[in-house]
Amino acid sequence: MMQPAVESVRxxxxxxxxxxxxxxxxxxxxxxxxxxxxxxxxxxxxxxxxKTAIGQHLAVLEEAKLASSTKLGRVRTCQFDPAGLAPLQxxxxxxxxxxxxxxxxxxxxxxxxxxxxxxx
Amino acid sequence: MMQPAVESVRxxxxxxxxxxxxxxxxxxxxxxxxxxxxxxxxxxxxxxxxKTAIGQHLAVLEEAKLASSTKLGRVRTCQFDPAGLAPLQxxxxxxxxxxxxxxxxxxxxxxxxxxxxxxx
DNA sequence: CCCTCAGTGAAGCTTTGACTTCACTAACTT
DNA sequence: AAGTTAGTGAAGTCAAAGCTTCACTGAGGG
Numbered sequence: 001m002m003q004p005a006v007e008s009v010r011x012x013x014x015x016x017x018x019x020x021x022x023x024x025x026x027x028x029x030x031x032x033x034x035x036x037x038x039x040x041x042x043x044x045x046x047x048x049x050x051k052t053a054i055g056q057h058l059a060v061l062e063e064a065k066l067a068s069s070t071k072l073g074r075v076r077t078c079q080f081d082p083a084g085l086a087p088l089q090x091x092x093x094x095x096x097x098x099x100x101x102x103x104x105x106x107x108x109x110x111x112x113x114x115x116x117x118x119x120x
Numbered sequence: 121m122m123q124p125a126v127e128s129v130r131x132x133x134x135x136x137x138x139x140x141x142x143x144x145x146x147x148x149x150x151x152x153x154x155x156x157x158x159x160x161x162x163x164x165x166x167x168x169x170x171k172t173a174i175g176q177h178l179a180v181l182e183e184a185k186l187a188s189s190t191k192l193g194r195v196r197t198c199q200f201d202p203a204g205l206a207p208l209q210x211x212x213x214x215x216x217x218x219x220x221x222x223x224x225x226x227x228x229x230x231x232x233x234x235x236x237x238x239x240x
Numbered sequence: 241c242c243c244t245c246a247g248t249g250a251a252g253c254t255t256t257g258a259c260t261t262c263a264c265t266a267a268c269t270t
Numbered sequence: 271a272a273g274t275t276a277g278t279g280a281a282g283t284c285a286a287a288g289c290t291t292c293a294c295t296g297a298g299g300g
Contacts, residue, residue, distance in 0.1 A: 015144055022142030023288080024135055027211075034215045041246060051247060053289055074246045074297045085212055091147075092205055092212075095154045143258080161276060171277060173259055194267045194276045 013065075014087050020064035021088070025049065026057050030066060033080035040076050133185075134207050140184035141208075145169065146177050150186060153200035160196050 010016045020026055025047055032038060032046055040058070044051040058078060061067035065084035069076050130136045141147055145167055152158060152166055160178070164171040178198060181187035185204035189196050 012144075014147075018138065018142045018147070022138045024132075025288085027134075027138070030215065039246075040248095049288090050290065052249090052291085055248065056288075071247085076247065080215075082216060085215065088208075089212055092209055095150065095200075095205065096202060145258085159276080160278095169258090170260065172261085172279090175278065176258075191277085194265095196277065 010063075014091055016060075016064040017066070017084070017088050020060050020066055023057070023060075025053075026061060029054070029057055029061065029078075030080055033067060033078055034082075037077050037079045040078065043078065130183075134211055136180075136184040137186070137204070137208050140180050140186055143177070143180075145173075146181060149174070149177055149181065149198075150200055153187060153198055154202075157197050157199045160198070163198065 010019055021030070028047055029043055032043065038046075040051050040054050043054045043058075047054070058067065058069060062069065066081055067078055067084075068081050069078040071077075130139055141150070148167055149163055152163065158166075160171050160174050163174045167174070178187065178189060182189065186201055187198055187204075188201050189198040191197075
């Protein structure tokens with residue numbers, strides 16, 4: 001639903017993802033949907049904001065592939081899509097790894113120093 | 121450095137964290153710092169923005185505990201703090217778990233149906 | 241058929257956020 | 271001492287983001 005005519009300004013997938021989760025209300029939506037699917041009205045009631053606002057947040061979440069929705073009759077049911085979190089997890093893993101490599105290089109350096117001392 | 125006089129508007133730790141990573145330039149800073157520490161000037165050169173802007177981004181990253189910095193002489197050296205990613209990981213894990221529980225409940229339901237069919 | 245309820249599009253409001261420039265301080269260099 | 275160079279504070283600009291209200295469509299219920 002509510003796909004923008006033009007591709008979003010946010011270029012990358014990761015960008016859309018982090019931006020989507022950067023808003024507290026959208027995270028609350030995700031948290032709620034992670035427990036059970038919900039309609040727009042229900043989400044509006046829970047977050048205490050207008051249905052219009054929910055619709056806007058939903059569009060952002062769907063662009064980030066964190067949620068999906070289908071309309072049956074007049075009610076739209078929104079769902080959480082956990083697979084959408086994958087790129088986020090990848091980003092974290094990547095930076096954790098970078099860090100570990102830094103530690104490893106440090107270890108090597110220290111080992112070198114130690115062995116030098118042993119030689120002395 | 122640059123601690124705000126008043127506590128940030130962003131209340132929770134998770135909030136600050138997601139918001140900090142919601143900006144592409146700040147993520148680039150983190151990526152760069154994950155490889156090696158860098159000065160403000162170096163980051164400004166890499167990202168092609170003013171040193172002032174780097175200072176502002178740095179403040180946000182430090183508030184989110186994703187980075188730290190120390191000034192030696194006139195140069196400030198910035199460092200990535202990987203431990204700051206923990207709450208982010210926790211958030212993901214939590215929502216993955218919620219999802220799994222949903223799947224389990226679904227499994228139980230299906231099992232119920234199946235055994236009913238078996239009885240029929 | 242009329243009424244209500246769920247959701248949407250359009251517009252506009254207000255705040256936040258990401259920069260910049262300018263001016264200034266403090267630390268090296270020569 | 272004089273000239274760079276690194277970083278900062280203050281202020282201002284500009285666009286994006288989060289909401290709201292209003293008007294309207296369409297589905298269901300009496």
